[in-house]
Amino acid sequence: xxxxxxxxxxxxxxxxxxxxxxxxxxxxxxxxxxxxxxxxxxxxxxxxxxxxxxxxxxxxxxxxxxxxxxxxxxxxxxxxxxxxxxxxxxxxxxxxxxxxxxxxxxxxxxxxxxxxxxxxxxxxxxxxxxxxx
Numbered sequence: 001x002x003x004x005x006x007x008x009x010x011x012x013x014x015x016x017x018x019x020x021x022x023x024x025x026x027x028x029x030x031x032x033x034x035x036x037x038x039x040x041x042x043x044x045x046x047x048x049x050x051x052x053x054x055x056x057x058x059x060x061x062x063x064x065x066x067x068x069x070x071x072x073x074x075x076x077x078x079x080x081x082x083x084x085x086x087x088x089x090x091x092x093x094x095x096x097x098x099x100x101x102x103x104x105x106x107x108x109x110x111x112x113x114x115x116x117x118x119x120x121x122x123x124x125x126x127x128x129x130x131x132x133x
Contacts (some may be wrong), residue, residue, distance in 0.1 A: 053111040065101040067113070067133060070094075075118040080104035081111055093120060 066087065067078070071095040078085040083104040088095055107110055115133070119125045 017127060038079060067099045067101055068096070069099065070096045070128040070130075070132040072128065073120045073126045075120060076131060077116040077118070079114045081106065082114075085113075 017067055032058040075089050081104050085101065085104055086099040115121060117131055
């Protein structure tokens with residue numbers, strides 16, 4: 001077996017062919033592992049599934065507005081301009097989320113945000129309850 005391989009490697013035509021195959025494999029692997037370029041003009045956020053098709057949260061003319069909520073030992077409901085922004089009734093005592101607000105901002109100017117905090121267990125809000133906006 002070794003004799004056959006040594007004879008094949010001694011053959012100049014076979015050696016050249018091996019080099020071309022190796023070069024081809026290197027080029028194909030280099031091209032196939034190249035990273036895809038991101039296009040910044042595409043939708044930059046897909047945080048909600050109920051957005052109209054083709055809607056862009058952020059572009060050169062419109063900034064993105066978000067509301068970061070961190071809560072512990074409480075439930076909550078949040079409305080922006082009397083439209084539901086988010087709520088939490090999960091099983092875990094602490095939770096953090098960032099809600100997009102652009103779909104609730106219908107015009108320029110002053111906006112309203114209302115927050116309703118509810119107890120995690122029982123009828124009374126715990127002294128350990130905490131919510132940050």
